Amino acid sequence: MPNNTKSDSAEYLAKKAFFDKIITIYGRNAVMEALEDESISVYKLHFADSNKSAEQLKEMLVLAEKREIEIAYHDKKVLSRISKNAKQDQGVALDIVLEQALNEEEFLAKNTSFRLLALDGVLNPQNLGMIIRSAAAGNIDAILLPTKNAAQISPLVIKASAGTIFKLPIIKTKSLVKSLENFKSKNAKVYTLSSHAKNNYKETVYTEQTIFVLGNESEGVSEEVGAMSTDSISISMNRGVESLNVAVTASLLAFM
DSSP: OOOOHHHHHHHHHHHHHHHTTEEEEESHHHHHHHHHOTTSEEEEEEEETTOOOOHHHHHHHHHHHHTTOEEEEEOHHHHHHHHSOTTTSTTEEEEEEOTTEEOHHHHHHHOSSEEEEEEESOOOHHHHHHHHHHHHHTTOOEEEEESSSSOOOOHHHHHHTTTGGGTSOEEEESOHHHHHHHHHHTTOEEEEEOTTOSEETTTOOOOSEEEEEEEBTTTBSOHHHHTTOSEEEEOOOSTTOOOOOHHHHHHHHHTO
16 A cells, blocks of 8 residues: 555645634624735635625625635534634634744744744734734834734734735744744844843844844733843833833834
């Protein structure tokens, strides 16, 4: 019998890489907007089979058929597991393909120099969207985004990013600490923001492989992640202002 182990493994990895790029959004307005935007790659449209007839749902079907998008019907409970938000999905969910999503090894294989924003516990979806927008517009090559204890890609994030989420590489990580360790082993330098740091962010000389870590909205960078820091930098502020919104900080770093 032929040995298909290698081909089966390659096929599995290819499928996994594809599905790792998929995010699911929900809610009729958000799904409608995504279907109308042909620049957004869509994998599958999901409906609850209990949905009552509505003009907006009919328009979704027309758009999906026009774009040759697969349509699936589910029991309401199954749909809620797909959307992960039974209270707000309104009987509709959509699988979107984030073409720019990749893992850190894929990113490192393609990039010998880079500037990244790593997010440590950023919880507000609107902040995440605005950070992505600034990063995409500025001099940031990718966002390093933890999959736990952090805001994830959602309709609100997509809206706050003004669609730029589909233009910037997003590197998802199960452990920010391990990812930072990996990048540091490839000579990357890691900088955390601190109001007590002696080095001003504008005066610091950065290497070709730099990661800026932005912390939680109220508590800042966690102790565990802070221990990975190569150095701390500060943003000088006037009139006794202690700190900036994390999205504003990201914007300043993105346009250095």
